[in-house]
Amino acid sequence: MKIDWAALGAVFGVSLAVVLGLVLLFSGGLRAWSAREAAQERQASAALPTVAAVACLLACVTVVLFGIYLIVAG
Amino acid sequence: MDASLLVIIVVITALVFDFTNGFHDTANSMATSIATGALRPRTAVAFSAVLNLVGALLSVEVAKTISGGIVDDARITPAIVFGGLIGAIMWNLVTWYVGLPSSSSHALFGGLIGATWIAAGADAVHFAKVVDKVVAPAIAAPLVAGIVAMLATYLTYRLTKRARKSVTDRGFKAGQIASAALMSLAHGTNDAQKTMGIITLTLITAGTLAPGAEPPLWVILSAAIAIALGTYLGGWRITKTLGSGLTTIEAPQGFAAQTSAATVIMASSHLGFALSTTHVASGGIMGSGLGRQLDGVRWGVAGRMAAAWGLTLPAAGLVGALAGKIASLGTAGVVAVAVVGIGVSLVIWLLSRREPVRPEHVVDEIAAQAETHKVAV
Numbered sequence: 001m002k003i004d005w006a007a008l009g010a011v012f013g014v015s016l017a018v019v020l021g022l023v024l025l026f027s028g029g030l031r032a033w034s035a036r037e038a039a040q041e042r043q044a045s046a047a048l049p050t051v052a053a054v055a056c057l058l059a060c061v062t063v064v065l066f067g068i069y070l071i072v073a074g
Numbered sequence: 075m076d077a078s079l080l081v082i083i084v085v086i087t088a089l090v091f092d093f094t095n096g097f098h099d100t101a102n103s104m105a106t107s108i109a110t111g112a113l114r115p116r117t118a119v120a121f122s123a124v125l126n127l128v129g130a131l132l133s134v135e136v137a138k139t140i141s142g143g144i145v146d147d148a149r150i151t152p153a154i155v156f157g158g159l160i161g162a163i164m165w166n167l168v169t170w171y172v173g174l175p176s177s178s179s180h181a182l183f184g185g186l187i188g189a190t191w192i193a194a195g196a197d198a199v200h201f202a203k204v205v206d207k208v209v210a211p212a213i214a215a216p217l218v219a220g221i222v223a224m225l226a227t228y229l230t231y232r233l234t235k236r237a238r239k240s241v242t243d244r245g246f247k248a249g250q251i252a253s254a255a256l257m258s259l260a261h262g263t264n265d266a267q268k269t270m271g272i273i274t275l276t277l278i279t280a281g282t283l284a285p286g287a288e289p290p291l292w293v294i295l296s297a298a299i300a301i302a303l304g305t306y307l308g309g310w311r312i313t314k315t316l317g318s319g320l321t322t323i324e325a326p327q328g329f330a331a332q333t334s335a336a337t338v339i340m341a342s343s344h345l346g347f348a349l350s351t352t353h354v355a356s357g358g359i360m361g362s363g364l365g366r367q368l369d370g371v372r373w374g375v376a377g378r379m380a381a382a383w384g385l386t387l388p389a390a391g392l393v394g395a396l397a398g399k400i401a402s403l404g405t406a407g408v409v410a411v412a413v414v415g416i417g418v419s420l421v422i423w424l425l426s427r428r429e430p431v432r433p434e435h436v437v438d439e440i441a442a443q444a445e446t447h448k449v450a451v
Contacts, residue, residue: 027233
């Protein structure tokens with residue numbers, strides 16, 4: 001019996017980093033989107049929050065696309 | 075017995091296993107999305123079925139061994155494969171009936187180990203490999219997925235506390251659907267491949283295919299369709315357990331649990347430490363329960379689930395051993411095993427009809443619990 005601790009550790013480390021990164025980006029995107037709606041209601045400029053929200057959410061989409069690539073490439 | 079008849083029976087049994095694998099595992103990718111209302115139950119299973127089908131057809135590499143090295147593949151006969159599959163199907167049906175998620179791959183391993191042990195001798199089973207490939211991952215998977223999901227849930231609640239509810243509700247549901255889609259796709263690729271591998275290798279043993287041959291188109295198509303149909307059937311009993319039995323799932327939790335599970339599965343299959351989808355998905359949901367509220371998990375349900383995981387290998391192994399032994403006796407043995415197998419399946423199905431769990435039950439349960447919960451952050 002030999003448990004591949006290195007591989008198990010890698011799975012844990014990579015998963016943790018990717019998931020926490022995604023959560024940060026996604027939550028950041030949702031906060032920016034909320035700020036965008038708030039700015040629109042105040043009739044202030046919503047440019048900055050819009051750019052921030054789109055950037056965050058696009059980054060999340062890229063990660064998902066990478067996931068699909070991993071599955072397709074086997 | 076006429077070898078070709080046995081081969082036909084093994085192929086059919088493998089497809090039946092593939093089908094049970096589909097409905098047993100729908101919950102892994104769809105339970106959280108159904109629970110939070112991101113997708114309606116029927117939409118969720120249809121979506122998952124299509125992605126399983128696509129995933130199965132996408133697969134570029136079909137499993138090259140029946141057991142992944144857990145038993146000596148050179149000593150596996152079609153009768154042993156048949157016995158192993160029967161053991162796995164029976165265990166999948168029993169756990170489905172009681173609504174417990176358990177790993178279909180572990181059931182298959184268990185069945186094959188039992189059948190090989192009795193029919194070919196204990197030395198044909200590689201016990202060290204069993205620990206490496208089955209026991210250790212079964213303990214590691216829920217821990218890894220659970221810890222990741224717990225931290226992700228905590229962080230998600232914390233970071234979106236001040237965001238607008240209208241935005242987060244829509245956002246988390248969309249995010250959840252994306253990660254559920256990835257899981258369904260990965261499931262189709264991994265699990266349908268196993269069935270394709272089993273059928274192909276059985277055909278090679280029987281001399282129908284040349285050694286080292288690629289699976290014929292009909293094998294790929296039938297395995298892909300069997301798993302997709304099984305997925306579409308839904309497995310509502312298990313969905314109910316995962317979606318509402320283990321913990322109450324709110325949208326941010328669903329997002330965190332699903333994203334964690336999908337990521338851990340992808341990482342595990344690409345970094346060389348294979349983990350069972352079922353264990354990862356259940357661990358992720360448990361972790362998200364703990365991340366929201368430290369007493370957020372119903373430990374009784376979690377305990378029953380863990381017991382089922384522990385029993386998977388021995389129980390499927392016992393049935394596999396019996397079935398494999400009897401099937402090795404000849405035509406009458408194979409027919410007897412098939413008849414008993416069909417009979418037991420029918421009884422379980424009839425029992426399940428007495429208290430059916432339908433998609434609307436899964437959702438009603440959620441609606442009844444839909445009052446807001448206090449958040450631990």
